[in-house]
Amino acid sequence: MTHTYQITGMTCTGCLAKVESLLKKVPNVKQVDISLTEGTADITMAKHIATKDLQLALADYPKYQLSEAHTHHAVVEQNDQAENKSWLQTYKPILFIGTYLFAIALIAGKTSDGINGLTAMRIFMSGFFLAFSFFKLLDIQGFADSYSMYDLVAKRFKGWAYVYVFVELALGLLYATDLLPKLTSGITFAVMSISLVGVVQSVLNKRQIKCACLGAVFNLPMSTVTIIEDGLMIIMSLIMLLI
Template identity: 30%
Template sequence: MTAATALTTGARKAVLHRMVMPGHICPYGLKARWLLRHKGYEVEDHWLTSREETDAFKAAHDVRTTPQIFIDGQRIGGHDDLRRFFGLKVADPKATTYTPVLTVFAVGMLLALALNWLTAMPLIGIMTIERFIAITMMLLAMLKLQDVERFATMFLNYDLLARRSVPYGRVYPFLELGAGVLMLTGTLEWLSIPVALIIGGIGAASVFKAVYIEKRELKCACVGGASNVPLGFISLTENVMMVAMALWMLTGVAH
Protein backbone atom coordinates (compact mmCIF):
# COMPACT_ATOMS: atom_id res chain seq x y z
CA MET A 1 0.00 0.00 0.00
CA THR A 2 1.42 3.41 -0.97
CA ALA A 3 1.33 6.44 1.31
CA ALA A 4 -1.23 8.13 -0.95
CA THR A 5 -3.51 5.11 -0.82
CA ALA A 6 -3.14 4.89 2.94
CA LEU A 7 -4.19 8.51 3.37
CA THR A 8 -7.25 8.17 1.15
CA THR A 9 -8.40 5.01 2.92
CA GLY A 10 -7.75 6.37 6.40
CA ALA A 11 -5.23 3.64 7.16
CA ARG A 12 -3.63 3.72 10.59
CA LYS A 13 0.06 4.40 10.86
CA ALA A 14 2.74 2.10 12.20
CA VAL A 15 6.43 2.74 12.78
CA LEU A 16 8.83 -0.11 12.10
CA HIS A 17 12.49 -0.23 13.10
CA ARG A 18 14.38 -3.11 11.47
CA MET A 19 17.92 -4.16 10.59
CA VAL A 20 18.92 -3.53 6.97
CA MET A 21 22.68 -3.93 6.69
CA PRO A 22 24.95 -4.70 3.72
CA GLY A 23 25.40 -8.29 4.92
CA HIS A 24 22.09 -8.85 6.67
CA ILE A 25 18.44 -7.96 6.18
CA CYS A 26 16.32 -9.09 9.10
CA PRO A 27 13.70 -11.57 7.81
CA TYR A 28 11.38 -10.86 10.73
CA GLY A 29 11.49 -7.17 9.83
CA LEU A 30 10.31 -8.04 6.32
CA LYS A 31 7.57 -10.26 7.73
CA ALA A 32 6.47 -7.52 10.12
CA ARG A 33 6.33 -4.96 7.32
CA TRP A 34 4.26 -7.30 5.13
CA LEU A 35 1.86 -8.10 7.98
CA LEU A 36 1.33 -4.43 8.81
CA ARG A 37 0.62 -3.52 5.20
CA HIS A 38 -1.61 -6.57 4.85
CA LYS A 39 -3.64 -5.29 7.81
CA GLY A 40 -4.03 -1.89 6.15
CA TYR A 41 -1.37 0.10 7.98
CA GLU A 42 0.80 2.79 6.49
CA VAL A 43 4.31 1.75 7.50
CA GLU A 44 6.98 4.26 8.42
CA ASP A 45 9.98 2.04 7.73
CA HIS A 46 13.16 2.93 9.63
CA TRP A 47 16.34 1.07 8.74
CA LEU A 48 19.04 0.24 11.26
CA THR A 49 22.03 0.12 8.95
CA SER A 50 24.89 -0.75 11.32
CA ARG A 51 25.55 -2.73 14.45
CA GLU A 52 26.29 0.47 16.34
CA GLU A 53 22.98 2.02 15.25
CA THR A 54 21.12 -1.15 16.20
CA ASP A 55 22.74 -1.32 19.65
CA ALA A 56 22.00 2.35 20.26
CA PHE A 57 18.35 1.81 19.31
CA LYS A 58 18.04 -1.17 21.68
CA ALA A 59 19.59 0.80 24.51
CA ALA A 60 17.38 3.83 23.91
CA HIS A 61 14.18 1.76 23.97
CA ASP A 62 15.37 -0.82 26.52
CA VAL A 63 14.73 -3.76 24.18
CA ARG A 64 16.81 -6.83 23.41
CA THR A 65 15.79 -7.57 19.84
CA THR A 66 14.72 -6.02 16.57
CA PRO A 67 12.49 -5.46 14.70
CA GLN A 68 10.37 -3.26 16.93
CA ILE A 69 6.93 -2.01 15.94
CA PHE A 70 5.10 1.03 17.29
CA ILE A 71 1.41 1.72 16.62
CA ASP A 72 -0.21 5.00 17.66
CA GLY A 73 2.88 5.77 19.73
CA GLN A 74 2.62 2.49 21.67
CA ARG A 75 5.41 -0.06 21.41
CA ILE A 76 3.95 -3.38 20.29
CA GLY A 77 7.22 -5.31 20.29
CA GLY A 78 8.71 -7.69 17.76
CA HIS A 79 7.19 -9.82 15.01
CA ASP A 80 5.66 -12.40 17.37
CA ASP A 81 4.23 -9.62 19.53
CA LEU A 82 2.73 -8.07 16.42
CA ARG A 83 1.02 -11.35 15.54
CA ARG A 84 -0.42 -11.53 19.05
CA PHE A 85 -1.57 -7.91 18.72
CA PHE A 86 -3.58 -8.93 15.65
CA GLY A 87 -4.90 -12.05 17.38
CA LEU A 88 -2.85 -14.38 15.20
CA LYS A 89 -1.29 -17.66 16.28
CA VAL A 90 2.37 -17.69 17.30
CA ALA A 91 4.08 -21.04 16.85
CA ASP A 92 5.75 -22.59 19.89
CA PRO A 93 9.10 -24.04 18.74
CA LYS A 94 9.00 -26.54 21.61
CA ALA A 95 5.47 -27.79 20.96
CA THR A 96 5.06 -31.34 19.70
CA THR A 97 3.39 -31.84 16.34
CA TYR A 98 2.66 -34.61 13.86
CA THR A 99 2.96 -32.21 10.91
CA PRO A 100 6.47 -33.31 9.78
CA VAL A 101 5.66 -37.01 9.52
CA LEU A 102 2.21 -36.38 8.01
CA THR A 103 3.92 -34.19 5.40
CA VAL A 104 6.27 -37.06 4.55
CA PHE A 105 3.33 -39.44 4.15
CA ALA A 106 1.50 -36.95 1.93
CA VAL A 107 4.52 -36.33 -0.31
CA GLY A 108 5.19 -40.07 -0.45
CA MET A 109 1.67 -40.68 -1.73
CA LEU A 110 1.94 -37.90 -4.32
CA LEU A 111 5.24 -39.33 -5.58
CA ALA A 112 3.71 -42.81 -5.79
CA LEU A 113 0.75 -41.46 -7.78
CA ALA A 114 3.10 -39.49 -10.04
CA LEU A 115 5.22 -42.59 -10.64
CA ASN A 116 2.11 -44.61 -11.51
CA TRP A 117 1.07 -41.89 -13.94
CA LEU A 118 4.47 -41.85 -15.63
CA THR A 119 4.52 -45.65 -15.95
CA ALA A 120 0.92 -45.85 -17.19
CA MET A 121 -0.20 -47.80 -14.13
CA PRO A 122 -3.63 -47.38 -12.49
CA LEU A 123 -3.51 -44.51 -10.02
CA ILE A 124 -5.29 -46.52 -7.33
CA GLY A 125 -4.26 -50.09 -6.67
CA ILE A 126 -1.86 -52.45 -4.92
CA MET A 127 1.10 -51.00 -6.82
CA THR A 128 0.26 -47.55 -5.46
CA ILE A 129 0.43 -48.81 -1.88
CA GLU A 130 3.69 -50.67 -2.52
CA ARG A 131 5.32 -47.62 -4.06
CA PHE A 132 3.94 -45.35 -1.35
CA ILE A 133 5.51 -47.45 1.40
CA ALA A 134 8.87 -47.77 -0.37
CA ILE A 135 9.05 -44.05 -1.21
CA THR A 136 7.99 -43.04 2.30
CA MET A 137 10.75 -45.25 3.75
CA MET A 138 13.26 -43.46 1.54
CA LEU A 139 11.98 -40.00 2.51
CA LEU A 140 12.08 -40.81 6.21
CA ALA A 141 15.61 -42.21 5.83
CA MET A 142 16.69 -39.04 4.03
CA LEU A 143 15.53 -36.91 6.97
CA LYS A 144 17.42 -39.12 9.41
CA LEU A 145 20.56 -38.96 7.25
CA GLN A 146 20.68 -35.16 7.50
CA ASP A 147 22.20 -35.61 10.97
CA VAL A 148 22.84 -39.28 11.68
CA GLU A 149 24.46 -38.70 15.06
CA ARG A 150 21.59 -36.58 16.34
CA PHE A 151 19.07 -39.15 15.12
CA ALA A 152 21.00 -41.99 16.73
CA THR A 153 21.09 -40.15 20.05
CA MET A 154 17.32 -39.58 20.09
CA PHE A 155 16.79 -43.17 18.90
CA LEU A 156 18.47 -44.44 22.07
CA ASN A 157 15.58 -43.10 24.13
CA TYR A 158 13.34 -45.97 23.10
CA ASP A 159 14.74 -48.40 20.52
CA LEU A 160 15.43 -51.79 22.12
CA LEU A 161 18.22 -52.89 19.78
CA ALA A 162 19.98 -49.52 19.73
CA ARG A 163 20.17 -49.67 23.53
CA ARG A 164 21.98 -53.01 23.31
CA SER A 165 24.17 -51.99 20.37
CA VAL A 166 24.69 -48.24 20.04
CA PRO A 167 26.10 -48.40 16.46
CA TYR A 168 22.74 -49.77 15.27
CA GLY A 169 21.28 -46.28 15.59
CA ARG A 170 23.84 -44.95 13.10
CA VAL A 171 23.24 -47.82 10.68
CA TYR A 172 19.45 -47.74 10.85
CA PRO A 173 18.89 -44.87 8.34
CA PHE A 174 21.06 -46.61 5.75
CA LEU A 175 19.18 -49.88 6.23
CA GLU A 176 15.83 -48.09 5.86
CA LEU A 177 16.98 -46.25 2.75
CA GLY A 178 18.45 -49.38 1.17
CA ALA A 179 15.36 -51.47 1.86
CA GLY A 180 13.16 -48.73 0.41
CA VAL A 181 15.19 -48.50 -2.80
CA LEU A 182 15.20 -52.27 -3.28
CA MET A 183 11.47 -52.53 -2.60
CA LEU A 184 10.69 -49.70 -5.02
CA THR A 185 12.72 -51.33 -7.78
CA GLY A 186 11.69 -54.88 -6.92
CA THR A 187 15.29 -56.11 -6.78
CA LEU A 188 17.21 -58.26 -4.30
CA GLU A 189 14.10 -59.22 -2.39
CA TRP A 190 16.12 -61.82 -0.47
CA LEU A 191 17.84 -58.82 1.15
CA SER A 192 15.15 -56.14 1.36
CA ILE A 193 12.51 -58.39 2.94
CA PRO A 194 14.54 -59.54 5.98
CA VAL A 195 15.96 -56.04 6.50
CA ALA A 196 12.49 -54.49 6.54
CA LEU A 197 11.15 -57.24 8.79
CA ILE A 198 13.96 -56.85 11.29
CA ILE A 199 14.14 -53.05 11.56
CA GLY A 200 10.37 -52.64 11.27
CA GLY A 201 9.64 -55.39 13.78
CA ILE A 202 12.12 -54.14 16.35
CA GLY A 203 10.94 -50.58 15.82
CA ALA A 204 7.28 -51.50 16.29
CA ALA A 205 8.04 -53.46 19.46
CA SER A 206 10.15 -50.58 20.80
CA VAL A 207 7.48 -47.95 20.22
CA PHE A 208 4.71 -50.16 21.61
CA LYS A 209 6.72 -50.91 24.76
CA ALA A 210 7.70 -47.26 25.37
CA VAL A 211 4.30 -45.71 24.65
CA TYR A 212 1.64 -48.28 25.50
CA ILE A 213 3.32 -50.35 28.23
CA GLU A 214 5.69 -47.93 29.97
CA LYS A 215 3.44 -44.90 29.21
CA ARG A 216 6.45 -42.71 28.46
CA GLU A 217 6.11 -39.34 26.73
CA LEU A 218 8.96 -39.15 24.23
CA LYS A 219 9.78 -37.50 20.94
CA CYS A 220 10.07 -39.74 17.90
CA ALA A 221 13.27 -39.82 15.86
CA CYS A 222 11.33 -40.96 12.78
CA VAL A 223 11.86 -37.68 10.87
CA GLY A 224 15.31 -36.95 12.28
CA GLY A 225 16.83 -36.02 15.60
CA ALA A 226 15.64 -32.41 15.56
CA SER A 227 11.92 -33.14 15.33
CA ASN A 228 9.15 -32.47 17.83
CA VAL A 229 7.02 -35.39 16.65
CA PRO A 230 5.59 -37.23 19.67
CA LEU A 231 6.28 -40.94 19.90
CA GLY A 232 2.96 -42.70 19.42
CA PHE A 233 0.55 -44.19 16.92
CA ILE A 234 1.92 -42.44 13.83
CA SER A 235 5.46 -43.39 14.85
CA LEU A 236 4.28 -46.97 15.15
CA THR A 237 2.78 -46.72 11.67
CA GLU A 238 6.20 -46.24 10.04
CA ASN A 239 7.39 -49.57 11.43
CA VAL A 240 4.14 -51.43 10.80
CA MET A 241 4.21 -50.32 7.15
CA MET A 242 7.69 -51.77 6.71
CA VAL A 243 6.67 -55.08 8.27
CA ALA A 244 3.45 -55.24 6.24
CA MET A 245 5.32 -54.52 3.01
CA ALA A 246 7.92 -57.20 3.77
CA LEU A 247 5.26 -59.79 4.63
CA TRP A 248 3.32 -58.93 1.47
CA MET A 249 6.42 -59.40 -0.66
CA LEU A 250 7.28 -62.58 1.23
CA THR A 251 3.97 -64.21 0.33
CA GLY A 252 4.65 -63.56 -3.34
CA VAL A 253 1.08 -62.30 -3.85
CA ALA A 254 2.34 -59.16 -5.48
CA HIS A 255 4.34 -61.01 -8.11
Protein backbone atom coordinates in the same frame (compact mmCIF):
# COMPACT_ATOMS: atom_id res chain seq x y z
CA MET B 1 25.99 -32.21 47.77
CA THR B 2 23.46 -31.62 44.99
CA HIS B 3 22.87 -28.37 43.11
CA THR B 4 20.20 -27.54 40.54
CA TYR B 5 21.08 -25.70 37.35
CA GLN B 6 19.08 -24.30 34.46
CA ILE B 7 19.97 -25.67 31.01
CA THR B 8 18.51 -24.18 27.84
CA GLY B 9 18.75 -25.49 24.28
CA MET B 10 17.63 -29.06 24.98
CA THR B 11 14.78 -30.04 22.65
CA CYS B 12 14.80 -33.84 22.68
CA THR B 13 16.09 -36.93 24.46
CA GLY B 14 19.14 -36.85 22.22
CA CYS B 15 20.02 -33.44 23.66
CA LEU B 16 19.41 -34.77 27.17
CA ALA B 17 21.75 -37.70 26.62
CA LYS B 18 24.46 -35.46 25.16
CA VAL B 19 24.34 -32.89 27.99
CA GLU B 20 24.28 -35.64 30.61
CA SER B 21 27.34 -37.35 29.14
CA LEU B 22 29.28 -34.06 28.94
CA LEU B 23 28.52 -33.05 32.51
CA LYS B 24 29.43 -36.49 33.88
CA LYS B 25 32.95 -35.99 32.49
CA VAL B 26 33.55 -33.06 34.84
CA PRO B 27 35.82 -34.08 37.75
CA ASN B 28 33.96 -34.63 41.04
CA VAL B 29 30.55 -35.00 39.36
CA LYS B 30 28.94 -38.12 40.81
CA GLN B 31 25.44 -38.04 39.32
CA VAL B 32 23.48 -35.97 36.79
CA ASP B 33 19.68 -36.05 36.71
CA ILE B 34 18.16 -33.96 33.92
CA SER B 35 14.52 -33.00 33.49
CA LEU B 36 13.83 -32.24 29.83
CA THR B 37 10.39 -30.85 30.72
CA GLU B 38 11.72 -28.44 33.35
CA GLY B 39 14.99 -27.70 31.57
CA THR B 40 16.95 -28.36 34.76
CA ALA B 41 19.81 -30.55 35.89
CA ASP B 42 20.34 -31.82 39.44
CA ILE B 43 24.08 -32.40 39.75
CA THR B 44 25.44 -34.39 42.67
CA MET B 45 29.11 -33.65 43.31
CA ALA B 46 31.80 -34.92 45.65
CA LYS B 47 32.83 -31.35 46.36
CA HIS B 48 31.73 -27.94 45.14
CA ILE B 49 32.25 -27.31 41.43
CA ALA B 50 32.26 -23.79 40.08
CA THR B 51 29.46 -22.99 37.64
CA LYS B 52 32.01 -21.83 35.07
CA ASP B 53 33.60 -25.30 35.10
CA LEU B 54 30.24 -26.88 34.30
CA GLN B 55 29.67 -24.30 31.57
CA LEU B 56 33.09 -25.09 30.15
CA ALA B 57 32.05 -28.74 29.78
CA LEU B 58 29.32 -27.63 27.35
CA ALA B 59 31.49 -25.08 25.53
CA ASP B 60 31.82 -27.21 22.39
CA TYR B 61 28.02 -27.25 22.07
CA PRO B 62 27.02 -23.56 22.35
CA LYS B 63 23.30 -24.24 21.93
CA TYR B 64 23.33 -25.72 25.45
CA GLN B 65 23.59 -22.95 28.05
CA LEU B 66 23.97 -23.74 31.74
CA SER B 67 23.20 -21.19 34.46
CA GLU B 68 22.06 -20.94 38.05
CA ALA B 69 18.41 -22.08 38.37
CA HIS B 70 16.71 -18.68 38.43
CA THR B 71 15.27 -18.55 34.89
CA HIS B 72 12.80 -21.35 35.51
CA HIS B 73 9.76 -19.29 34.50
CA ALA B 74 11.01 -18.69 30.97
CA VAL B 75 11.62 -22.38 30.39
CA VAL B 76 8.22 -23.36 31.77
CA GLU B 77 6.58 -20.83 29.46
CA GLN B 78 8.53 -22.23 26.49
CA ASN B 79 7.47 -25.79 27.34
CA ASP B 80 3.85 -24.72 27.82
CA GLN B 81 3.83 -23.23 24.33
CA ALA B 82 5.14 -26.53 22.92
CA GLU B 83 2.53 -28.53 24.84
CA ASN B 84 -0.27 -26.25 23.60
CA LYS B 85 0.45 -27.04 19.96
CA SER B 86 -2.43 -28.85 18.28
CA TRP B 87 -2.14 -32.41 17.05
CA LEU B 88 -2.10 -31.15 13.46
CA GLN B 89 0.66 -28.65 14.18
CA THR B 90 2.74 -31.28 15.95
CA TYR B 91 2.55 -33.92 13.25
CA LYS B 92 2.38 -31.62 10.21
CA PRO B 93 5.84 -32.67 8.89
CA ILE B 94 5.05 -36.39 8.84
CA LEU B 95 1.55 -35.77 7.43
CA PHE B 96 2.97 -33.72 4.57
CA ILE B 97 5.59 -36.35 3.80
CA GLY B 98 3.01 -39.15 3.88
CA THR B 99 0.66 -37.23 1.59
CA TYR B 100 3.39 -36.52 -0.95
CA LEU B 101 4.55 -40.14 -0.94
CA PHE B 102 0.99 -41.41 -1.34
CA ALA B 103 0.41 -39.13 -4.33
CA ILE B 104 3.68 -40.17 -5.97
CA ALA B 105 2.89 -43.86 -5.39
CA LEU B 106 -0.53 -43.51 -7.03
CA ILE B 107 0.99 -41.74 -10.04
CA ALA B 108 3.74 -44.37 -10.41
CA GLY B 109 1.23 -47.23 -10.06
CA LYS B 110 -1.25 -45.84 -12.59
CA THR B 111 -1.84 -48.03 -15.63
CA SER B 112 -4.38 -48.06 -18.44
CA ASP B 113 -6.42 -50.54 -16.40
CA GLY B 114 -6.31 -48.59 -13.15
CA ILE B 115 -3.78 -48.71 -10.30
CA ASN B 116 -1.17 -51.43 -9.94
CA GLY B 117 -1.25 -51.94 -6.18
CA LEU B 118 2.12 -53.68 -5.88
CA THR B 119 3.92 -50.98 -7.85
CA ALA B 120 2.24 -48.27 -5.80
CA MET B 121 3.26 -49.97 -2.53
CA ARG B 122 6.84 -50.47 -3.74
CA ILE B 123 7.20 -46.81 -4.70
CA PHE B 124 5.62 -45.67 -1.44
CA MET B 125 8.02 -47.81 0.58
CA SER B 126 10.97 -46.60 -1.49
CA GLY B 127 10.02 -42.98 -0.87
CA PHE B 128 9.38 -43.65 2.80
CA PHE B 129 12.84 -45.08 3.45
CA LEU B 130 14.68 -42.58 1.24
CA ALA B 131 12.94 -39.57 2.82
CA PHE B 132 13.26 -40.77 6.40
CA SER B 133 16.91 -41.77 6.00
CA PHE B 134 17.60 -38.32 4.49
CA PHE B 135 16.36 -36.54 7.62
CA LYS B 136 18.31 -38.92 9.85
CA LEU B 137 21.51 -38.25 7.89
CA LEU B 138 21.16 -34.49 8.52
CA ASP B 139 22.06 -35.17 12.17
CA ILE B 140 23.03 -38.81 12.51
CA GLN B 141 24.45 -38.26 16.01
CA GLY B 142 21.22 -36.68 17.23
CA PHE B 143 19.22 -39.54 15.72
CA ALA B 144 21.44 -42.16 17.36
CA ASP B 145 21.08 -40.48 20.76
CA SER B 146 17.27 -40.43 20.46
CA TYR B 147 16.87 -43.89 18.90
CA SER B 148 19.00 -45.57 21.55
CA MET B 149 16.55 -44.32 24.19
CA TYR B 150 13.83 -46.78 23.13
CA ASP B 151 14.89 -49.23 20.39
CA LEU B 152 15.48 -52.75 21.75
CA VAL B 153 18.75 -53.28 19.85
CA ALA B 154 20.12 -49.73 19.97
CA LYS B 155 19.68 -49.57 23.77
CA ARG B 156 22.16 -52.44 24.09
CA PHE B 157 24.38 -51.63 21.10
CA LYS B 158 24.28 -47.96 20.12
CA GLY B 159 26.22 -48.72 16.94
CA TRP B 160 23.01 -50.22 15.54
CA ALA B 161 21.45 -46.75 15.51
CA TYR B 162 24.10 -45.59 13.04
CA VAL B 163 23.80 -48.76 10.97
CA TYR B 164 20.01 -48.43 10.92
CA VAL B 165 20.20 -45.16 8.98
CA PHE B 166 22.07 -46.84 6.13
CA VAL B 167 19.81 -49.89 6.27
CA GLU B 168 16.88 -47.55 5.60
CA LEU B 169 18.79 -45.88 2.77
CA ALA B 170 19.63 -49.26 1.21
CA LEU B 171 16.03 -50.46 1.49
CA GLY B 172 14.84 -47.27 -0.21
CA LEU B 173 17.21 -47.82 -3.14
CA LEU B 174 16.32 -51.53 -3.42
CA TYR B 175 12.59 -50.78 -3.53
CA ALA B 176 13.19 -48.01 -6.10
CA THR B 177 15.13 -50.32 -8.42
CA ASP B 178 12.99 -53.40 -7.65
CA LEU B 179 16.09 -55.48 -6.97
CA LEU B 180 15.82 -58.59 -4.77
CA PRO B 181 12.18 -57.84 -3.89
CA LYS B 182 11.62 -60.82 -1.59
CA LEU B 183 14.85 -60.28 0.35
CA THR B 184 14.13 -56.56 0.60
CA SER B 185 10.64 -57.16 1.96
CA GLY B 186 11.94 -59.79 4.39
CA ILE B 187 14.54 -57.41 5.80
CA THR B 188 11.91 -54.66 6.05
CA PHE B 189 9.53 -56.94 7.95
CA ALA B 190 12.24 -58.00 10.42
CA VAL B 191 13.75 -54.55 11.01
CA MET B 192 10.44 -52.72 11.36
CA SER B 193 8.98 -55.42 13.63
CA ILE B 194 11.89 -55.09 16.06
CA SER B 195 11.59 -51.31 15.94
CA LEU B 196 7.85 -51.50 16.59
CA VAL B 197 8.34 -53.42 19.85
CA GLY B 198 10.42 -50.61 21.34
CA VAL B 199 7.91 -48.01 20.16
CA VAL B 200 4.94 -49.88 21.65
CA GLN B 201 6.73 -50.32 24.97
CA SER B 202 7.51 -46.60 25.14
CA VAL B 203 3.95 -45.55 24.29
CA LEU B 204 2.37 -48.00 26.75
CA ASN B 205 4.75 -46.84 29.48
CA LYS B 206 3.82 -43.23 28.60
CA ARG B 207 7.46 -42.24 28.31
CA GLN B 208 7.82 -38.60 27.25
CA ILE B 209 10.50 -39.10 24.63
CA LYS B 210 11.07 -37.92 21.11
CA CYS B 211 10.26 -40.11 18.12
CA ALA B 212 13.42 -40.54 16.04
CA CYS B 213 11.58 -41.39 12.80
CA LEU B 214 12.55 -38.03 11.24
CA GLY B 215 15.90 -37.89 12.98
CA ALA B 216 16.72 -34.89 15.16
CA VAL B 217 15.36 -32.33 12.68
CA PHE B 218 11.76 -32.31 13.94
CA ASN B 219 10.63 -32.57 17.55
CA LEU B 220 7.91 -35.22 17.18
CA PRO B 221 6.72 -36.93 20.38
CA MET B 222 6.45 -40.70 20.54
CA SER B 223 2.79 -41.67 20.13
CA THR B 224 0.33 -43.99 18.40
CA VAL B 225 1.21 -42.17 15.16
CA THR B 226 4.63 -43.82 15.34
CA ILE B 227 2.99 -47.21 15.90
CA ILE B 228 0.75 -46.72 12.86
CA GLU B 229 3.74 -45.63 10.77
CA ASP B 230 5.81 -48.72 11.63
CA GLY B 231 2.79 -51.03 11.46
CA LEU B 232 1.93 -49.83 7.96
CA MET B 233 5.42 -50.68 6.69
CA ILE B 234 5.25 -54.11 8.33
CA ILE B 235 1.87 -54.87 6.71
CA MET B 236 3.01 -53.75 3.25
CA SER B 237 6.27 -55.70 3.45
CA LEU B 238 4.31 -58.81 4.51
CA ILE B 239 1.93 -58.43 1.58
CA MET B 240 4.85 -58.14 -0.82
CA LEU B 241 6.44 -61.22 0.73
CA LEU B 242 3.32 -63.33 0.32
CA ILE B 243 2.36 -62.29 -3.20
